[in-house]
Each structure stands twice: as structure tokens, then as C-alpha cells.
Amino acid sequence: MLNIVIFGAPGSGKGTQSARIVESYGLNHISTGDVLRAEIKNGTELGKTAKGYIDQGQLIPDELMIDILASVFDSFKDSKGVIFDGFPRTIAQAEALKKMLTERGQEVSVMLDLEVPEEELMTRLIKRGKESGRADDNEETIKKRLLVYHSQTAPLIDWYKKENKYCHINGLGTMEAIFAEIVDAIEAL
Ligand code: AMP
Numbered sequence: 001m002l003n004i005v006i007f008g009a010p011g012s013g014k015g016t017q018s019a020r021i022v023e024s025y026g027l028n029h030i031s032t033g034d035v036l037r038a039e040i041k042n043g044t045e046l047g048k049t050a051k052g053y054i055d056q057g058q059l060i061p062d063e064l065m066i067d068i069l070a071s072v073f074d075s076f077k078d079s080k081g082v083i084f085d086g087f088p089r090t091i092a093q094a095e096a097l098k099k100m101l102t103e104r105g106q107e108v109s110v111m112l113d114l115e116v117p118e119e120e121l122m123t124r125l126i127k128r129g130k131e132s133g134r135a136d137d138n139e140e141t142i143k144k145r146l147l148v149y150h151s152q153t154a155p156l157i158d159w160y161k162k163e164n165k166y167c168h169i170n171g172l173g174t175m176e177a178i179f180a181e182i183v184d185a186i187e188a189l
Contacts, residue, residue, distance in 0.1 A: 001106055002027060002081030002186070005088070005097075005165075007156065008114035009149045010142065011121040011128070012171045013178065017114065018085045020179050025186070028076045031085040035068060036060065054136050057144030059089055059152060066096040073100065081109070089153045094160070109189055111160040112182060114171035121146065 002025060006014045015031060022029050036054060039047035046064075053060045069087055076082065088094040101107050116124075122142060129137025136145065160166040167185045171178060 001079060001109075002189070003084070003101065003106060003109050004081070004186070005084045005108055005111040005160070006114070007111050007160075008171060009116065009118075009121050009153075010145045011125040012114040012116045013175075014085050014114060016175060017112075017179060017182060018083050020175075021083055021182065021186075024183070025080070027081045027083045028079050029083050029085060030069065030072050030087065032065060032069065032087040032089075033085075035072060055141070057136060057141040057148060059148060062090055062092045062096070065089075065093060066100075069093075069097070070100050073104075084108075088156060091155060091159055094156055098163075108160075108163070108165050110167050110185060111156075111163075111165045112167050112169050112185060113157060113160075114169050114178070116171040118146065120172060 004021065004027070006018050006021070008014050015033075018029055018031065021027060036047070036050040040051050040054075041047070046068075049064070050060050059065075065087065069084075073082060084097070088097050097108065122139075125137050125142045126139060128134060129142075136142075157166065169178065169181050169185065
């Protein structure tokens with residue numbers, strides 16, 4: 001199985017590139033952000049809990065996220081592989097993902113780190129907020145999310161480097177150019 005962690009700050013293009021990877025490689029896609037937004041839309045208990053954190057630009061507690069991730073993962077049958085989009089976001093989540101995959105005879109194949117300069121992230125997210133109406137894409141919440149990214153999520157770069165899974169991708173450029181770099185990285189596995 002090809003298990004890809006697509007990584008990067010909010011607005012780095014994880015969702016866009018995931019869709020292209022899914023199309024080309026026939027992988028299953030887990031976007032934890034999408035899962036949470038669907039729960040909110042459906043008015044579930046989980047959605048109610050998640051909304052409080054998302055609106056504040058904070059992360060949902062690890063234990064909750066880890067359970068959600070495992071249940072979505074186990075719902076895939078005869079999978080060619082999975083793209084993890086927006087998970088892991090903390091070291092605890094990365095460790096839990098490793099454990100979960102090991103228990104299932106699997107491992108992460110590669111972690112693709114989409115790197116985009118901070119000013120560009122801000123511009124993209126504000127634009128997305130206007131177009132999609134995503135409640136957390138407003139300037140104040142974006143700033144909080146970027147702080148959370150730097151303090152809690154960016155340390156995963158070194159974590160995956162130590163695991164020998166890290167692959168840097170230049171996230172600035174056309175969608176095609178970025179995707180071509182991703183394809184090169186996957187083909188080199
Ligand atoms: P995203 O769509 O990936 O940008 O996620 C939107 C929001 O959902 C984040 O700002 C968090 O509040 C929450 N979220 C998504 N994935 C996770 C995760 N793996 N751990 C904790 N919170 C998450």
C-alpha cells in the first residue's frame with residue numbers, strides 16, 4: 001500500500017494536491033478537517049465539540065482525532081493506499097498513526113511537506129474565506145491557526161526526517177508544477 005502523509009501549513013494546498021493524487025493513484029483520502037466539517041453540518045455531538053475548537057483556530061484533542069482516524073481508515077476495503085490530509089498535526093498523532101499502521105502491517109510510505117511562504121498562505125486563506133465562506137478562514141482565526149501550526153505541527157518535520165520519510169515539495173508555483181514534483185517523489189519510492 002502507498003500511504004502518503006500530505007503535510008503543510010493551512011493554505012499550503014494539501015486538499016488541492018490530495019485530489020490530484022487520488023485521481024492519479026486511486027488512493028483513499030482522509031481529510032480530518034473535512035470529516036469534522038461534515039460532523040458539524042450533521043449536528044452530531046462530535047460536531048458540536050469540534051466546532052468550539054475549530055472556531056478558535058485550535059486543534060481538537062489528540063485522543064478524539066486518533067479514534068476518528070482509525071475508524072475512517074478501517075472503513076476502507078481493498079485499499080491501494082491512503083492519503084492522510086491534515087493528520088497528523090501533533091507528535092502524539094504521528095506516534096499514534098505509526099502504531100495504528102504497524103498493527104495493520106502497514107507503514108507511512110512518505111511525508112510530503114508542501115512549503116509555502118507565510119505571506120502567500122495568508123493571501124490564499126483570505127481569498128478562500130471569501131469564496132467558500134469557511135468560517136475559520138477569517139484573518140483573526142487564520143493568524144491563530146498559523147501560530148498553532150508553528151508551535152504544534154511544524155515539529156513533525158524533524159520527526160519524519162528522523163523516520164527517513166521526509167520529502168520537501170516547493171508549494172509555490174502552478175498547480176501542475178507542484179503536482180509534477182509530487183509525482184516525481186512518489187515514483188522515486
Ligand atoms: P483543515 O481543514 O485540515 O485545515 O482543518 C480545520 C480545523 O479542523 C483545524 O484548524 C483544527 O481545528 C481541526 N482539525 C483538523 N484536523 C485535525 C487534527 N488532525 N488534529 C486536531 N485538529 C484538527
